[in-house]
Amino acid sequence: MLTIYKHDGVICAEGGLERNGKVVRTIxxxxxxxxxxxTGPKNLQTELVPFYESLSLNKVVLTHxxxxxxxxxxxxxxxxxxxxxxxxxxxxxxxxxTPYPKYRQNTWGTREAFHALPLGSTISSNHYTWEVIYTPxxxxxxxxxFNKERGMMFSGDLYVDPHTRIAMDTESIPVIIQSLKKLxxxxxxxxxxxxxGYHANGKVQIKRKIDYLENLYEKxxxxxxxxxxxxxxxxxxxxxxxxxxxxxxxxxxxLHIVSSIIDDIEIRKSLQKK
Numbered sequence: 327m328l329t330i331y332k333h334d335g336v337i338c339a340e341g342g343l344e345r346n347g348k349v350v351r352t353i354x355x356x357x358x359x360x361x362x363x364x365t366g367p368k369n370l371q372t373e374l375v376p377f378y379e380s381l382s383l384n385k386v387v388l389t390h391x392x393x394x395x396x397x398x399x400x401x402x403x404x405x406x407x408x409x410x411x412x413x414x415x416x417x418x419x420x421x422x423x424t425p426y427p428k429y430r431q432n433t434w435g436t437r438e439a440f441h442a443l444p445l446g447s448t449i450s451s452n453h454y455t456w457e458v459i460y461t462p463x464x465x466x467x468x469x470x471x472f473n474k475e476r477g478m479m480f481s482g483d484l485y486v487d488p489h490t491r492i493a494m495d496t497e498s499i500p501v502i503i504q505s506l507k508k509l510x511x512x513x514x515x516x517x518x519x520x521x522x523g524y525h526a527n528g529k530v531q532i533k534r535k536i537d538y539l540e541n542l543y544e545k546x547x548x549x550x551x552x553x554x555x556x557x558x559x560x561x562x563x564x565x566x567x568x569x570x571x572x573x574x575x576x577x578x579x580x581l582h583i584v585s586s587i588i589d590d591i592e593i594r595k596s597l598q599k600k
Contacts, residue, residue: 328373333524334478334516335359339377340523341370343433353394354520356480359451362386362408363471363480364520368397368435375401385409387449387456389482389520390465391416393426393437400440413460414444416467429573445469461509463502464494472512479514479528486521488534490542492568493582499539500590506536546587560584 327342327349337357342349355374356363362383366374375398386402388395391412399420402408412420419425420442445458449471459470464483471480484505493499509532517528525531542563549559564580571579 328370328377330377333518333526334476336478336516336518336524337381338518338523339366339374341366341373352521352523354518354523355398356518357381357383358478359453360384361449361451361456362402363518364389364395364482365398365402367394367433368437369433371398371401371435374398378402378406383408384452385411385449387445387471388412388416388420388442389470389480390468391419391442392465392483393424393430394434395482395520396420396440397435397437399442400438403440410440410442411445411449412442413458413467413469416465417442417444419467427574427577429575457512459508459512461505463498463505465496468505470509472514474513477513477515479509479512479517481509481517481519481528481532483520484509485517485519485525485531485535488531489538490535490583491564491566492570492578492580493586495577495579495582497582498586498590499543499583500587503536503539503543506532506539510536542583543587543590546584547591550588550591556581556585556588559588 329340331338339355341353343351353366355366360383365386386399386408399410403410421439423439424431424436447458449456449458454473454475457472459472461468461470461484468482470482510529514528517525545563546559560581
């Protein structure tokens with residue numbers, strides 16, 4: 327399923343991951359001033375290709391290399407002969423064939439290997455220069471794209487939802503907080519999130535998420551200082567059993583939220599002792 331519309335001059339291609347006839351996850355590909363920001367997953371290629379072919383495009387920029395963002399990059403590279411750019415930490419990942427678990431291949435499709443170029447500090451579109459902002463936490467190769475003239479931010483998977491309730495084992499809540507705070511230092515209004523789409527009041531949404539995560543950090547720290555284990559804190563703060571935990575064999579789990587915060591607490595303690 328694919329829906330196309332515009333916000334602030336940005337073409338938004340909204341795709342839906344369906345289960346039992348119901349959309350359970352949305353994913354976006356954005357087109358602005360000749361640039362494709364994220365290409366969507368391979369399993370949407372049939373719908374996306376005619377759409378892409380109708381546009382005048384000159385390059386692809388990935389907010390990170392995850393397969394739901396890079397799934398159609400091989401098509402762009404081979405059929406459209408367009409350069410694909412990603413953070414330098416993602417270049418090697420893009421060169422690998424399906425570097426992710428089977429359940430994710432079943433979910434988003436099988437992403438083939440492709441050649442990607444490393445992003446610099448800026449990248450140009452037809453009429454604008456975009457600042458590349460390194461924003462790790464969700465992925466080591468994650469970036470955001472900012473245009474000062476248009477007051478516009480592409481946030482990839484950094485925002486997604488104001489209330490994080492489950493995380494990947496590679497994610498770090500404290501690092502995400504720092505990356506979100508970095509975005510707040512930029513002057514933007516509209517934000518384009520790869521999973522929740524267009525937000526006219528982007529900075530307000532970012533602040534909401536920071537407030538939630540910092541409050542969560544405080545709760546974890548209090549319970550941990552009282553002697554709670556990672557498992558005990560998880561059960562206290564996140565009693566819901568998400569199906570994704572079992573489906574992903576634990577790659578996604580509420581446990582990772584708690585453990586990443588506790589890891590940060592221990593690092594802070596060790597630094598204070600020095």
